[in-house]
Amino acid sequence: MKLSFRWYGEEDKVSLKNIAQIPGMHSIVTAVYDVPVGEVWSRESIAELKRQVEQAGLHFEVIESIPVHEDIKLGKGSRDRYIANYCENIKRVAEAGARCICYNFMPVLDWTRTQTDHVLPDGSTTLVYYKEQVEKVNPLESDSDLTLPGWDASYSREELKNIVAQYQSMTEEKLWENLKYFLKRIIPAAVEYNVNMAIHEDDPCWSIFGLPRIITDENNLDRFLKLVDVPNNGITLCTGSLGCSCKNNVVRMAAKYAAMGRIHFVHMRNVAVLPNGFEERAHLSSCGSLDMYAIMKALYDNGFQGYIRPDHGRMIWGETGRPGYGLYDRALGATYLNGLWEAIEKNS
Ligand SMILES: [Mn+2]
Numbered sequence: 304m305k306l307s308f309r310w311y312g313e314e315d316k317v318s319l320k321n322i323a324q325i326p327g328m329h330s331i332v333t334a335v336y337d338v339p340v341g342e343v344w345s346r347e348s349i350a351e352l353k354r355q356v357e358q359a360g361l362h363f364e365v366i367e368s369i370p371v372h373e374d375i376k377l378g379k380g381s382r383d384r385y386i387a388n389y390c391e392n393i394k395r396v397a398e399a400g401a402r403c404i405c406y407n408f409m410p411v412l413d414w415t416r417t418q419t420d421h422v423l424p425d426g427s428t429t430l431v432y433y434k435e436q437v438e439k440v441n442p443l444e445s446d447s448d449l450t451l452p453g454w455d456a457s458y459s460r461e462e463l464k465n466i467v468a469q470y471q472s473m474t475e476e477k478l479w480e481n482l483k484y485f486l487k488r489i490i491p492a493a494v495e496y497n498v499n500m501a502i503h504e505d506d507p508c509w510s511i512f513g514l515p516r517i518i519t520d521e522n523n524l525d526r527f528l529k530l531v532d533v534p535n536n537g538i539t540l541c542t543g544s545l546g547c548s549c550k551n552n553v554v555r556m557a558a559k560y561a562a563m564g565r566i567h568f569v570h571m572r573n574v575a576v577l578p579n580g581f582e583e584r585a586h587l588s589s590c591g592s593l594d595m596y597a598i599m600k601a602l603y604d605n606g607f608q609g610y611i612r613p614d615h616g617r618m619i620w621g622e623t624g625r626p627g628y629g630l631y632d633r634a635l636g637a638t639y640l641n642g643l644w645e646a647i648e649k650n651s
Pocket residue numbers: 503541544570614
């Protein structure tokens with residue numbers, strides 16, 4: 304495995320130097336953030352990112368993410384222009400050395416939590432999802448003025464209501480069709496430029512506010528991989544996104560898709576599944592519902608050689624900053640993953 308760490312660019316409170324001091328760190332996971340979704344990234348911005356990452360002694364090999372424009376997910380007439388731009392971005396980052404591109408196909412909302420500073424018994428804070436809180440922020444309820452942390456702040460409330468309404472008349476089958484249309488056009492570019500596409504599962508892995516969500520479980524991942532059945536069309540196995548539903552056997556999925564050579568990127572995060580939702584927890588298996596050792600072993604035993612990053616972390620030791628993306632708990636997570644991997648490797 305190649306250990307990696309997400310970095311949000313120069314505005315990130317966590318510096319590249321901090322990240323480079325984490326033992327075993329290999330790659331930075333980042334993106335160009337100064338371009339609107341759907342537009343082409345400048346070669347200068349990409350080159351500058353690469354320069355900064357390499358100056359810190361790390362590799363510029365993983366992009367998270369190149370976001371997919373809503374018109375592509377909605378199947379609008381304008382999608383061909385956005386898909387052409389997407390292929391151009393694949394080409395540009397690949398030419399700069401990227402080997403893996405993470406993206407998702409979630410309508411509108413991306414990841415969804417109801418609170419980003421829930422206090423755990425030890426005083427650390429974490430991201431949580433409680434069903435009873437979600438219903439209170441339904442964007443279709445006109446008197447709801449609340450937003451959720453993963454939402455795109457560039458939408459006004461009216462725009463958000465409008466776009467959610469467009470999706471509510473869309474079936475899951477239609478979203479599958481739009482995904483297939485997209486893949487048939489971008490995967491050939493990924494093959495040509497020798498880069499792996501790694502779709503991220505929907506987070507959480509169920510429908511919210513009636514929005515269709517399809518990258519949610521083993522059956523759907525099987526279907527996804529067959530849409531374009533080549534190695535470059537793969538997945539980001541996000542243990543927390545899949546593992547927040549007890550229906551998903553994450554260990555089995557790790558083994559199966561690693562054996563198929565279709566996991567290019569792994570997000571390792573532990574969650575505690577609760578009757579009314581879930582809480583993100585420390586990485587250690589006993590802190591949550593996932594067997595992190597068993598997942599890592601399944602990856603190892605099935606020949607996984609891709610990138611892994613600690614996914615979200617709690618806020619600990621008084622750190623403040625971007626929820627889920629502080630330094631300390633993610634660094635502890637990275638070190639834990641190193642320890643698991645070393646033990647598994649030496650035992651094999
Ligand atoms: Mn993830």
